[in-house]
Amino acid sequence: MHWDDLKVFLAVARGESLSAAGQRLKIDPATAGRRVQRLEEDLGAALFARSPQGYALTQAGQRLMDHAVRAEQAMAGAEAEISGQAGQLSGQIRLGAPDGVANFLLPQVCAAIVAENPDLEVQIVALPRVFNLSRREADMAVSVSRPTAGRLLVQKISDYRLHLAASDAHLAAHGPVERLEDLRGRRIIGYIPDMIFDKELDYLGEAGVERVSLASNSVAVQLQWIRQGAGVGIVHDFALPSAPGVRRILADQLSLQRSFYLVRHVDDARLERMQRFSTALAEGIRREVARLESVT
Template sequence: MADNWDDLRVFLGVARGQSLSAAGRILKIDPATVGRRVARLEHTIGTALFAKSPLGYELSAAGARLLPLAEQAEQTMGAASDLLGTQGLAGQDISGSIRIGAPDGCANFLLPQVCAQIVAQNPELDIQIVALPRVVNLSKREADMAITVSAPTAGRLTVQKLSDYKLHLAATPSYLQGRPELKSLADLSQHRMIGYIPDMIFDKELDYLGALGVERVPLASNSVSVQFNAIRQGAGLGIVHDFALPAAPELRRVLMSDISLTRSFYLVRHSSDRRLQRLNRFAERLVAGIRAEIARLETWCAQQDAPHA
């Protein structure tokens, strides 16, 4: 039975990665071995499971029929592993590897410290953070769970709101010095703006400058971290997460009465993963940690703006 499941696991890797090399990276085995295992499974079943195309390995009709059964087996094996792994541990420790996808702002300024706390409490746990300037594809198992800035409405997914967070316009004092005074939104036209590349905004919630009527972005990137560092270098004005500001205490928020944005983070998981207690326990700690970290960092921002006696 173990060999049969191992072959199904390889089948799932190829179905999701659409190539032997991608499946090898997912499974941490060499592509040649992946190919042999797929051939063995096809021989056992007596039919081809994939068709080679210019796009890679596409499921055959038989492969498409096998896919939901293989995914069901994956969930069953995961649940069994959870049960065996938690016996004698009172269900408290988390072990193994968990991959989480997130937009790079969250991945850079929240997840490192939150995940550091979780692994410190669970020494047998490996956490992999996938920082992408796009939506993580859970259906292809790019990650076990993902943080998003919009709640998805399609697919077999469970969605949990993590937390609201705030964003403001910010710049360095060196940039602001000697430039036109900022009194209202109309004054933005006299300043160099930093933001997203307009045609690479992957979620409407990230179109901050468009909502402010800004038509030109002289310095743009698809990465919020690149934008943040450009603002730190005094290159211009840009929208910054409040939770990122403690990492750059030299930055100053401006036009706060005119520009104060609120967005939300959501935790997205496969619906079938609700049976996996290991992922459930990790999700609980992740949610609590992110909420606490956003509150801590935004409180720091508020204290910096408070008048000093």
């Protein structure tokens, strides 16, 4: 069994196709296919079920995935220890997160960590969904709820607050919003109802809102609509400093609190670089939430 073949196996498993694996590893898809075939011949087992929809892991592939991930972690740890500067992090870490935290918190937090660790590469994958860490779609993820299944390490990072908000232009054009009942006469901005991937994101349900006129699965898009005066919506307090001209409304009548959790695979507990990065990340997010919320 060759390490290069295992790298291709991991890339195909994560991308679910030879072309995705080829792009990630900068090799031809046909080469990726030959590597997978050689690995299957060496092991005497089919690792993927092929279909027009892509490559799905078989039971044998799932078993190999755990071993391949541990081998990958061991190689990354060895490279970091041998080539990295003393006391500094190095290598690549991929971080998954919902787009709210990815847009308004992680850029500055991760930039500060990389500034202190020049050999470190951080990749932020901003997607409005739950990440599958068992398949290593990311090395770790920020979540808005605590996972209850899987071999995962879960650490609460911080609470954060959300409020109804509107732009000064909207309030000037349509008048103030003084009671929750007044929302019935306003255009409401929020999530696409059937794309709310976590119950913790069902903010408007707590305001009694049943119809959303402008909807997106991205909070960044929602905030842009609010900035343009298109309507009223729920905004993270930590996002308000980036949106001049947008203010909280009805703060005394509707105030929401949610939490961020850092989720890692349980095997990462043995990796010193992952431990150090997760500590720096959690501390950075806590500081940034406190700083930005104090501005509003």
